Amino acid sequence: MRHTLPLLLCAAILGGCSSTPSDPSGIWINQAAINAAAKDGKLRESLLAYGPNLEWQIDQKTGEAHYSNGFELGEGRLAAQEDGAWRVDFYGDYHEELEVDGPELVQKASENLPEQRFVHPDKSPVDGAPPGSAFEHALYTAYLGGTWKIVDGQGQGALVKFNPDGSLEGFPGADRYALCLAGDCAAMSGENDSIWLQNGNQGAAWIFVHDGDELEILEARNRAHIDEMPEYSPGKRAWLLERD
Template sequence: MRYALSLALAALLLGGCASHKPEDFNGTWINQRAIDAASKGTSLRQAIADNGPVLEWKIDTSKQQATLSNGFEAADGQLLANKNDWQVNFQSGQSEQLSLDGKTLVQAPGQLGKEQAFSRANPPANTPLGGAFEKALYQAYLGGNWKIVEGPGQGGVAHFRENGSVDGLPGPDRYALCLAGDCATMGGEHDSLWLEREQRGSPWIFTRKGNRMEIFQAMNRAQPDQMPLLAPAARRWVLEKQ
């Protein structure tokens, strides 16, 4: 009798640990696995392909709203309770399942790919959708000191800031990594980024292997009536992370 009671109590406690209140889902969640994979010094495109394509969720259970971002587009969905998790229904007709595994938000395998995992972020209230992921990625992937070992400014140090500004790299004062959409598609199998100065810029191709990054001018191989297809041309910079 005492043994059965102990088992029942243990089951109750375990069940309580596994359950989550609706408000536990609220807030901003970013794809930390994609960031961690990229920060090892590998291809950004591959890191997102292996762990995405969703990069950020914003959830408000009181309003039954969930919004996702893939780094280029956003989609608003309606939250519906489904046992211990939530179903997100979109106007397109597709739906996604969200649940909590400890402190991790889990998106079940579905129309948007295999299982994906997200960590809670606490961005300022005015941060736009996708901004929390972008800031965390920029800091992890390009943060720190980059010595210019080849190209304009050789011997100097460049800094790619988490707010999208760049200094120490002669020419540009802003940058953006191409995560999805036309910007990423134009790069084909290559990683690409946008460099600009005073709001005028162009796409560039880059490669990242460990602490070494090479930035190339982008050459368009597409026909005039086709979407641009960029390939690396002349190498402009070689940078090494200190």
């Protein structure tokens, strides 16, 4: 009996500690979607398979939780649950449940969404960067990183770099780019992957095909009427790039 009480007290203390939620604070990105896109080259298909959420930003001290799906930003309130998980309540009586599982943040499966897993990015965005920047930075690095050579099209022979911050080096007639992740640009491109190329204040959408170390950029032909939302389909090839 002399040893039983301390053992029971220890068990009670440990049991109480085990149900205390781990702090989910920080930035978390959907690395599985990035890995799939980098491996297979099919961006939209990978995002649909492993999305829809691409990034979480959580601050346990303030009770704030934000997610980005590449188009929309959700803002919710964070609350600890008795089972060690976290609940994020959004406007309109909508909520998500999160749990820290070792190095991963798990967004639990719900009636509408599958389970998703997130990890901390290797590199955090600069202060003041908009939500979703960490995911985009990691995606752009994995998907378009390195040096590309224009082997066909205007500027043939030039070396091109798609920088993680969306800036573009060596590409004729463009100094910035953005990959279409979700939203209107995805609806307009249908099953095709699209990229926005911009020079100064002028830009346009292009269809692209990413196949290993080849990147084919095609004209985006609009099949819609003038009073309708654009409906793009692949047109004539404008550039073919190969990664060194």
